[in-house]
Amino acid sequence: MLPSSVSRSAARLSSSGSSFITCATGSSCGASHTRGTGRWLTSTQTCSARRTRGPSGNQFFSFPQATYAYMKAAYLSMLTKDDCLTFGESALTLFRQVPALKQKIAGKSLPTEKFAIRKARRYLAENPIPLPAPPLEMMYIWNGYTVIGKHKDLTEGMLKTLDEAQAKLDSSPRTEFSIDDQCLLSLLKGLCLKHLGHQEEAEHYFTLVLCNETQIKYDHYLVPNALLEHGLLCLEQGRKDEAIKLLEAAKQNYKNYSMESRTHFRIQAALHKAKGTGENGVHVPSSP
Structure with missing residues (x-):
């Protein structure tokens, strides 16, 4: 269990005028969100306590019930048992x-809901x-690192949380999930290091995921991402040819993984930028 101090900082992004999810429901709830000094987590627990009675209640706002329950569980899983007692669940x-x-909408489940359900199945074991x-993984699914990465203190706090998770993984017995968990942490650490300007280290962690591709059992979405x-x-560094090669590999070589449509949308946008192609097929300069 990660230390309870994880919950004490908030990711209120007011200085730039932009905002990230202020609570687990994805909308403002009136709870107090303040910037912390060493950690990244929002005061989501306070928000969820104010806005919902749990999966059996009727006050779900923006998210489907499965997604909301998963996110609340994800945040609680980062706290100590004593801290969890405060929330009664x-x-x-x-x-x-x-x-x-x-739940299904028009006969189909939302991709984020399917992702949450798949991840939660791990906890059905005895x-x-x-x-x-898990909260940092969902933040990636929602492109949160692009926003949080603009704030050095928050990014450093996330990296510290990931380092603690890595230490815990290294000290635990090896399981069928070990490689998947290692690759997830590598991807997220790479993102944090990239936004902190440590590009060589970031590239090392992205490559580490690819090196373990054949050993991943469940989280196959990690490799194309x-x-x-x-x-x-590579594109930011001006290495366009290498960037295009990597992006084309991600686009062409991987199918039927979690959140595939989201990833393909981002790949296509990156390819347009790398090839200097505008929305109407007009050649435009590509900025790194």
Whole structure:
């Protein structure tokens, strides 16, 4: 269990006029969000306590029930057991409720809901192996690193949280999830290092995911996304040919993985930029 200090800082992004999700429901709730000094997590727990009665209640706002329950469990899983008592629910109980909360809109489930349900299934085991940093993973799914990465203190706090998760993973017995968890942490650490200006280290972590591709058992979405992030890094450095090669590999070589449409949209946007092609097919200069 990561230390309770994880919950004490907030990611209120007021200085630039931009904003990220202010609570687990994705909208403003009137709770107090203040910038911390060493950690990244928002005061989501305060928000969720004000805005919902849990999966059995009726006050779900922006998110489908499965996604909301997963996110609340994800944040609680980063706290100590004593801190969780404040909210009257345990992360394990909430994680186990997620699959039963699946909903369909026009006969289909939302991609984020399917992702949350798949991740939560790990907790259905009698002795579940916890996810390494589920809120940080969901932040990536929602492109949160692009926003948080503009704030050095918050990015450093996230990196510290990931380092703690890495230390815990290294000290735990090896399981069927170990490689997947390692690759997830590598991808997220690479993103943090990229935004902190440590590009060589970031590239190392993106490459580490690719080196372990054949050993990944469940989180197959990590490989095309590592290629995508590596390609974007190369593009920022002006290495266009290498960037295009990585992006094309991500686009052409991987199918049927979680959040595929989201990843393909980002790949296509990056390819347009790399090739200097505008929306109407007009050649335009590409900025790194």
